[in-house]
Amino acid sequence: MTKAAGKTDSPGADVPEYTVEHWIPSEPGRARPIHEEVERALRANHFTDRDIFGVKLALEEALVNAIAHGNGRDPNKRVRVAYRVTPERFDVLVADEGPGFDPDGVPDCTAPENLERPCGRGVMLMRHYMNAVRFNASGNTVFMTRLRNSGR
Amino acid sequence: MSSQPRRRKLEVEDIGDVTVVNFVDRKILDEQNIQLIGEQLFSLVDEAGRRKLLLNFGNVEYLSSAALAKLITLNKKLHQAGGRLILCNISDQIYEVFEITRLNKLFNIHREEQEALQAF
Numbered sequence: 001m002t003k004a005a006g007k008t009d010s011p012g013a014d015v016p017e018y019t020v021e022h023w024i025p026s027e028p029g030r031a032r033p034i035h036e037e038v039e040r041a042l043r044a045n046h047f048t049d050r051d052i053f054g055v056k057l058a059l060e061e062a063l064v065n066a067i068a069h070g071n072g073r074d075p076n077k078r079v080r081v082a083y084r085v086t087p088e089r090f091d092v093l094v095a096d097e098g099p100g101f102d103p104d105g106v107p108d109c110t111a112p113e114n115l116e117r118p119c120g121r122g123v124m125l126m127r128h129y130m131n132a133v134r135f136n137a138s139g140n141t142v143f144m145t146r147l148r149n150s151g152r
Numbered sequence: 153m154s155s156q157p158r159r160r161k162l163e164v165e166d167i168g169d170v171t172v173v174n175f176v177d178r179k180i181l182d183e184q185n186i187q188l189i190g191e192q193l194f195s196l197v198d199e200a201g202r203r204k205l206l207l208n209f210g211n212v213e214y215l216s217s218a219a220l221a222k223l224i225t226l227n228k229k230l231h232q233a234g235g236r237l238i239l240c241n242i243s244d245q246i247y248e249v250f251e252i253t254r255l256n257k258l259f260n261i262h263r264e265e266q267e268a269l270q271a272f
Contacts, residue, residue, distance in 0.1 A: 028183040028184035028187065029183070029184035032184075050245075053213075053214065053245055056214060057214060057215075057216060057249070060214075060216050061216060061217055064183055064216070064217075064218055067183070068183070109253065109254075110253065110254040112257075115224075115254060115255065115257070115258050116224050116227075116228065116258065118221055121217035121220060121221075121253050122216075122217045124252065124253065125216075125217055125249065125252060125253070128252050
């Protein structure tokens with residue numbers, strides 16, 4: 001059993017014990033096996049197609065943020081992915097080795113003047129499809145939860 | 153570092169002066185795929201000089217924000233060249249991704265390919 005990601009910066013935060021952990025280099029394509037593994041585990045626990053769509057999308061957004069933005073695609077820097085699947089819920093942590101960012105500081109990408117700009121669509125999609133999305137204080141670790149058949 | 157052979161990511165067919173594009177991969181999700189897809193789409197405009205592009209999403213099961221960013225760039229590129237981009241045959245699940253990000257307001261989206269072809 002892998003213990004959860006050390007202490008978070010939120011006192012009293014409910015951090016689950018993850019059962020699977022991967023460390024991947026910050027290169028495109030290295031997350032693919034994790035997606036496949038997560039999907040198999042979700043299906044085995046009877047998560048719906050909608051759940052799986054949402055989890056895979058949110059997970060990819062978190063991984064791209066970690067690889068590209070957090071670690072600057074430096075292949076010497078790693079991304080930590082830890083997760084747990086139960087019949088009730090999927091919990092995941094994605095952490096990079098970068099300095100972090102302010103997830104509330106990204107411009108509103110739905111504002112008409114920002115629609116064509118690159119900005120925080122990834123975080124927006126994560127928040128839409130997951131029941132809970134939380135960052136540590138520096139912003140280089142994200143914790144997400146999807147409840148099975150949650151209807152989001 | 154692993155490298156992926158540069159496989160064809162698009163199926164391209166010309167119908168009149170409209171170039172219809174279908175995606176080979178069902179899961180336009182990971183960044184490595186998206187890079188190649190972007191390059192192949194841009195080259196249709198930059199190198200092959202296509203100006204009317206219809207993207208058919210019938211094969212697409214997943215779509216991430218990185219893919220959306222490529223589509224935004226493609227849209228701009230075509231407009232700057234005096235061309236047009238239309239998207240069609242988007243599943244409800246994928247359309248929701250456009251709605252959440254309000255990109256359904258930016259892109260010209262039609263349900264069916266036939267109807268989209270008429271819209272150019």
